[in-house]
Amino acid sequence: MFTGLMLNTWITATAVAVIAGVTGFFAVLRGSSFAAHAIPNGAFAGAAGASLLGLNPFAGLAAFSVAGALGIAGLGRRARHDVATALTFVMMLGLGALFVSWSTEYAQQAYSLLFGEVFGVAADEVLPIVALGAASIAAIAVMFRPLMLSSALPEVAEARGVSARRMELAFLLVMALATSMTVPVVGALLMFSLMIGPAAAARSVTARPLAAIGLAVGIALVTVWTGIVASYQTNWPLGFFVGVLGGVFFLFGRAYGAGRRRMAVRTAAA
């Protein structure tokens, strides 16, 4: 279970969980779950286009995820955010449908892009993923304070000269960066589940940002590791375990948060 190819799986999955935990915290805080769903899912159209042109699929994924981030941020300036995301997303998928219909033999690859091939990670894929993960976490660390401020208190941030629009674009680009490398390995579906479930659970347990980020990363790691073991034993897809565990952790987090609030009310009353 810890040899050869499986070792690659463990390293990659750990890196992906850390990236997902950190970016997911901000996605949940900013209310960008829809973008977190749309960018990885829509980027798969880019891989289809790249394979049509005979390019490296990573190039297509990167191009489409960045285009998606720009589209969401650009349209979102004038329209409502969820509408901008929905329209960018359907446009990307529409193009994806076109590319796939041209290339005919792509359907099988589409499945693996949506649901991932985490057990078939090649050795030369591990380093780029870890490097990219480090880069996106470094980017978030650099803009941590303004990003935090503009996510939690947009008006105060604007007053202090932090442009909400620019922060939105920067965050979406980091998400696109994190996405383009991880999607072929873990799948668009898994990336989304890992970003939202653990971060949402962490947020309902603690309100302090650093603690919540740490907790989100921790939950994401536990989710992925449990998922890998379970998937290795049962042969069922990893995406299933990660998706369901994310939901379970969220419910636990909500129950814990609600319980603690009730306790606080009781102590205040006593």
Next chain:
Amino acid sequence: MLKYLFEPGFFSSGPVHTAVGVGAVVAITSAVVGVFTVTRGQSFAGHSLSDIATTGGSAAFLAGVNQFWGYLAFGAGAAAFMEMTGVQRRRGRDVATGVVLGSALGLAALFLYLGTLRSSTTGASFTILFGSVFVLTPSTVPALIASALLALAVALLLARMLLLSSLSPDIAAARGVPVRAVGAAYLMALGVSVALSAMVIGAVLSTALLIGPAATALRVTKGPVRAVAVAAAIGVAATWLGIVLAYDSYYWPPARHGWPVSFFVVTLIVGGYLLTYAHPRWRRPARRDEPDPEHACSPA
């Protein structure tokens, strides 16, 4: 002129007739429900429900039940679940939707995997996602129309209360509108209509028809009634034009087996939306923190 627009055989083809009829029904229902969806800021829920409904489709496939029931059960069930996990509050809405969607997609992965174990249908995930109006089974058409009418009836019955509670939940509550119950009923209607349209035209096109025409209409009109009418017209026009183009594209390069309908319809819808930015009168920027969309859509 017309000869160049419509390839020979367009008007005598059976699948085209069904596609044109069903496409119009779905486009109108989506547009009406979509105006409320956009006003309430629930695009993400609208899209998620269509994705989740497709999970129901693969579950039904596994269980050997008619897919129709799978779509319907998962669409309505997911709507109820979202309602319970807090979709009614603006702040928690997006996360609750995301968590429900994530879990459902996990289930989809499992069902599709188990499905491929049983039969070698690797293309299933693809068809489920993208669908096609040209390969409808005629037996689902009456059920589709019935569910479309149901969703339309709910949306129209609740229209006034829905608009008021979308624009200002506090005023609505003060006036005695059961905000939560109205929201729940509406979400169920959304679940049913989206599930059925996802089954017929695929999850992508279902989202496009729900959000695109409604968002465009809300930009160019004032007042909900006109917005609904314009949205329905845009939706039907885009769908029909998309079908015509897809039919024409049969001999187009490079593959020579037709371009997908969803590509044409999505492009037309998004293109139409972008056009509203070109006209100076419609180019008023919307502030994101306003409770209402582009133009105030006041309850008339």
